[in-house]
Amino acid sequence: MGIYRGLSDEAVLRRMEELALDERKAIAESIACLGEVERRKLYSDLGYSDIFDYCVSHLRYSIGSAYRRIHSSRAADAHPEILSDLQAGTLTLCVVALIAPEFRSRNPVELLAAARGKSKREVESWLAARRPAQPVPPDRVTVRPPAVEPPPSGAQAGPAPLALEDRALAPKPPTFEYSFVASADLHQSIERLKNVLWNRFPFGALDDFLGEVVGEYLSRHDPELKLRAAAPPPVPVQARAGRRVAGRLRDAVWARDGGRCAFVSEDGRRCECRRGLELDHVVPFSIGGRSDDPANIRLLCREHNQRERRRLLGEGELALIPRPARGAAAEVIPKIPPVENWG
Numbered sequence: 004m005g006i007y008r009g010l011s012d013e014a015v016l017r018r019m020e021e022l023a024l025d026e027r028k029a030i031a032e033s034i035a036c037l038g039e040v041e042r043r044k045l046y047s048d049l050g051y052s053d054i055f056d057y058c059v060s061h062l063r064y065s066i067g068s069a070y071r072r073i074h075s076s077r078a079a080d081a082h083p084e085i086l087s088d089l090q091a092g093t094l095t096l097c098v099v100a101l102i103a104p105e106f107r108s109r110n111p112v113e114l115l116a117a118a119r120g121k122s123k124r125e126v127e128s129w130l131a132a133r134r135p136a137q138p139v140p141p142d143r144v145t146v147r148p149p150a151v152e153p154p155p156s157g158a159q160a161g162p163a164p165l166a167l168e169d170r171a172l173a174p175k176p177p178t179f180e181y182s183f184v185a186s187a188d189l190h191q192s193i194e195r196l197k198n199v200l201w202n203r204f205p206f207g208a209l210d211d212f213l214g215e216v217v218g219e220y221l222s223r224h225d226p227e228l229k230l231r232a233a234a235p236p237p238v239p240v241q242a243r244a245g246r247r248v249a250g251r252l253r254d255a256v257w258a259r260d261g262g263r264c265a266f267v268s269e270d271g272r273r274c275e276c277r278r279g280l281e282l283d284h285v286v287p288f289s290i291g292g293r294s295d296d297p298a299n300i301r302l303l304c305r306e307h308n309q310r311e312r313r314r315l316l317g318e319g320e321l322a323l324i325p326r327p328a329r330g331a332a333a334e335v336i337p338k339i340p341p342v343e344n345w346g
């Protein structure tokens with residue numbers, strides 16, 4: 004701050020304008036560069052499963068900033084004039100991120116022309132005025148702040164017993180308010196469920212019944228819960244079998260990899276992705292890799308599984324390999340159903 008104290012008002016204002024211009028130039032350039040990182044999937048080599056993870060974990064952008072930058076870079080890929088607008092200040096990242104998802108259903112040129120020079124709020128109003136009425140409100144989940152129990156109304160003035168103070172001040176976990184529109188069929192099923200569970204929850208609320216059903220489903224199908232319940236069985240290595248990975252081996256691999264993508268970048272960073280994991284043959288089955296050897300099977304996220312396929316088979320050859328039909332046995336590419344579907 005001190006370096007500006009000795010400058011005239013005019014000089015300070017001029018410098019501020021120069022800095023703002025430099026900042027807009029840097030933003031436009033970083034958006035263009037980010038688009039190239041995503042186009043080449045360069046984040047994958049660094050151990051990130053997607054561009055969002057790379058922006059937040061590696062580039063240290065906030066979640067909102069990462070969201071705006073990714074939307075903007077994708078929009079600028081198809082409409083490079085966005086970069087000049089960002090540099091000139093006629094569009095901001097907030098505004099581009101707001102209109103970019105609308106490009107699929109509206110004319111992008113018209114949207115960009117309408118958004119130039121407008122604030123985010125003005126663009127929101129412009130979009131809202133042109134949006135068709137929503138017949139069905141979207142599902143909503145609202146986080147409610149943790150409640151603190153008030154002291155009992157009949158409590159004596161003066162210092163209360165320590166145990167009571169602790170209880171009153173103890174933070175409670177947050178709760179979530181769900182709101183969604185149910186079809187007639189779902190409504191009937193929920194009413195039926197209430198009857199079935201009546202003995203258990205005679206005065207139960209909807210979350211009692213839903214909690215029961217969700218818990219029951221997860222106890223049967225959640226692979227992590229299965230693992231917690233029992234240690235993974237030893238996996239015998241047998242003669243070379245088919246390409247399908249047996250259920251016991253899947254459980255063992257899941258346990259060994261901790262339900263997380265096993266890709267490790269050259270600088271030692273392990274991918275943190277836990278969603279949509281797939282089983283990967285380290286040595287592909289098509290060239291002799293075993294499906295019954297735990298050392299040859301690992302968990303990979305979709306991005307890193309694709310990366311390994313590109314690395315081993317090359318882009319050109321990969322394009323020639325037909326993807327197996329859903330449920331059919333794959334001949335060349337070891338394509339495994341996502342973990343969520345293992346059941």
Ligand SMILES: [Zn+2]
Pocket residue numbers: 050051052264265266274275276303304305306307
């Ligand atoms: Zn990964």
